[in-house]
């Protein structure tokens with residue numbers, strides 16, 4: 093019989109591979125990445141949460157239709173910021189750019205390129221959404237702040253301003269200029285951030301670093317990595333809005349046209365869904381763990397016991413010849429959150445005529 097040797101070969105190979113993986117998993121120890129605790133002196137978490145709640149209660153809702161924007165709410169928000177953060181507004185210079193974007197400058201007395209901290213203060217509407225609490229209550233319950241903008245992105249703005257406020261109150265002078273940039277129309281692809289960029293260009297300023305929202309603390313995204321992972325976005329993805337418009341000659345609803353407008357529209361949506369944009373080339377390096385500063389990229393996958401080293405994953409490999417690592421990467425890229433981070437978002441929406 094020649095069958096047994098033919099079968100035993102692959103079986104033995106699989107067993108050897110499984111044993112190698114098991115050995116690796118058993119020996120695996122996450123990379124030690126001790127992070128010294130942040131200096132939280134001068135910060136009051138409860139007071140900061142209350143301030144965030146108050147800012148959430150001001151409904152700075154964005155809209156692409158200027159007539160739908162409550163300009164008074166945005167003005168109230170700006171005024172309240174000045175009252176809630178008096179030292180920031182005493183020490184830093186604040187500009188209100190055309191339309192309402194905010195730009196603070198904290199002078200250092202040096203000519204080093206500045207640090208720019210960004211967080212927009214507009215939010216998306218809540219119409220038609222089911223909330224367990226009033227989305228503009230800003231309620232603080234059991235250590236959580238509830239409401240529209242708590243995460244995206246008034247929370248970030250409050251975190252930045254709390255840090256600046258405590259340092260300004262203590263008489264701190266930064267080692268380089270610090271700008272705080274807060275746009276009022278980020279959610280509708282507005283011009284607030286562009287205006288801030290134009291200000292820098294006009295003044296010949298090239299930032300040393302820009303830190304904006306993005307990423308999250310997630311679980312279960314990278315195969316084989318237990319616990320929480322802080323995802324740091326290193327590149328900005330694109331965005332594609334598609335308006336699908338179709339039409340029919342019309343007629344009575346009792347006698348619809350075969351392959352009419354709704355059917356063609358549905359087909360177009362399915363084709364879009366089946367052809368997402370390719371992951372960007374800049375996403376070929378993913379730092380999913382938090383290695384100590386100076387750790388080479390090749391070690392950033394040390395938080396995973398699996399054969400996959402995420403830092404070796406790239407869209408090109410995923411699309412290339414099949415392999416163990418490629419399959420793990422495939423799982424990574426199939427995760428909705430990973431896909432969203434790596435690709436231009438394309439989401440069919442109205443208006444559509446039939």
Ligand SMILES: [Zn+2]
Pocket residue numbers: 212244245278305
């Ligand atoms: Zn946001």
